[in-house]
Amino acid sequence: MMPVQAPAELDAAASCPEARGDQARRVFGPAFAALDLGTNNCRMLVGTPSGEGFRVLDSFSRIVRLGEGLHSTGMLNEAAMDRAIGALQACAARLARRPVRGVRAIATEACRRASNGPAFLCRVKQETGFDFGIISSREEAELALESCTPLLPCDGRRALLFDIGGGSTELAWVRLTNGRPELIGYDSLPVGVVTLAERWGDAGFNPDGFEAMVTDVADRLRSFEKVHCIAREIRDGGVRLLGTSGTVTTLAGVALNLERYRRLAVDGVELCSQEAADALSHLRALGREGLMLHPCVGPERVEFVLPGCAVFAAITRVWPAPHVIVADRGLREGVLLRLMRADRLRQGRRRDGCR
Structure with missing residues (x-):
């Protein structure tokens, strides 16, 4: 197990005591906020520029299961929409206490797929003030890569x-050139922890059901493999596998034997393939009750852990890299970095115009 140096832009709130109002502006400068409404979670991150990255001022995450039942109905249901709006109202209340220079709110697979997704986001704007945009699969991959x-x-x-999400799994195939990664291929598979949990139910907790989930996902990965020949590149060396999702961070927490989940211990850690496989086997052996009690899982996530593990197992079966880098970061961080970069460009143009 190898640590990877975590950069300054994701300095956690734990190491950066939260400052409020005028004090925050004096100490940290302008603040920016990113909101990510996914199939399973509603997340918000507030940060201020620090060097080439940012320092976290506030963070929010709540399981809302917006995509509940979407696989079978093609629509967002009322209870799920109410849960999401409740979480977003909590985000709005937090932002009301902290002036921000810029906000971007993005919605992903659930709103992309649902026939009533656009109408729901209109309701969100009316009830919370947040103007969400539905992003494409490509931009989702680009934002994950950015962070x-x-x-x-x-x-x-x-x-x-x-990125193993609630309603989809995003893939990004990247060329590394002089520290400047270039996206050369991407795909969005319509399988995530929520969709698999709803499709397989309790069967995912038994060996045959779990293997069926793995096989199903692996079959879906093969078209991407056929285009990019990633397995051959892995055999030749020089390919790094990086995962960003609750599934991957949970596996890292188990591999590290954490008594409670700690982001600073997990983000950037590199697991060898055997460590990851052992952690996955340990989670499977716990069963439903054991998963509920595990400090890195808990009752809210118990239904989604093994479906996520099945996606991870499929990825590492098709692309058996010797190590996987674990990232506790994703779309919110990518959005913040872009907001801050755009603001720096605007401020620079204003200064140039005043000369």
Whole structure:
């Protein structure tokens, strides 16, 4: 198990005591906020520029299961929409206490797929003030790459990034050139922890059901493999595998034997394939009750852990890299980095115009 140096832009709130109002502006400068409404979670991150990255001022995450039942109905249901709006109202209340220079709110697979997704986001704007935009699968891959780039080594040729979400799994095939990663291929598979949990139910907790989930996902990965020949590149060396999702961070927490989940211990750690496989086997052996009691899982996530592990197992079966880099970062961080970069460009143009 190898630690990877975590960069300054994701300095956690735990190491950066939260400052409020005028004090925050004096100490940290302008603040920016990113909101990510996914199939399973509603997340918000507030940060202020620090060097080439940012310092975290506030963070929020709540399981809302927005995509509940979407696989069978094609629509967001009322209870799920109410849960999401409740979480977003909590985000709005937090932002009301902290002036921000810029906000971007993005919605992903659930709103992309649901026939009533756009109508729901209109309701969100009316009830919370947040103007959400539904992003494409490509932008989702680009944002994940933006946030994870500092974890990628400079000595590799290629990297495969994967993000196991609630309603989809995003893949990004990346060329590494002089520390400047270039996205050369991406795909969005319509399988995630929520969709698999709803499709397989309790069957996912038994060996045959779990293997069926793995086989199903692996079959879906093969078209991406056929185009990019990633397995051959892995055999030749120089490919790094990087995962960003609750599944991957949970596996890392188990591998590290953490008594409670700690982001600073997990983000950037590199697991060898055997460590990851052992952690996955341990989670499977716990069963439903054991997962509920595990400090890195808990009752809210118990239904989704093994479906996520099945996706991870499929990815490492099709692309058996010797190590996987674990990232506790994703879309919110990518959005913040882009907001801050755009603001720096605007401020620079204003200064140039005043000369």
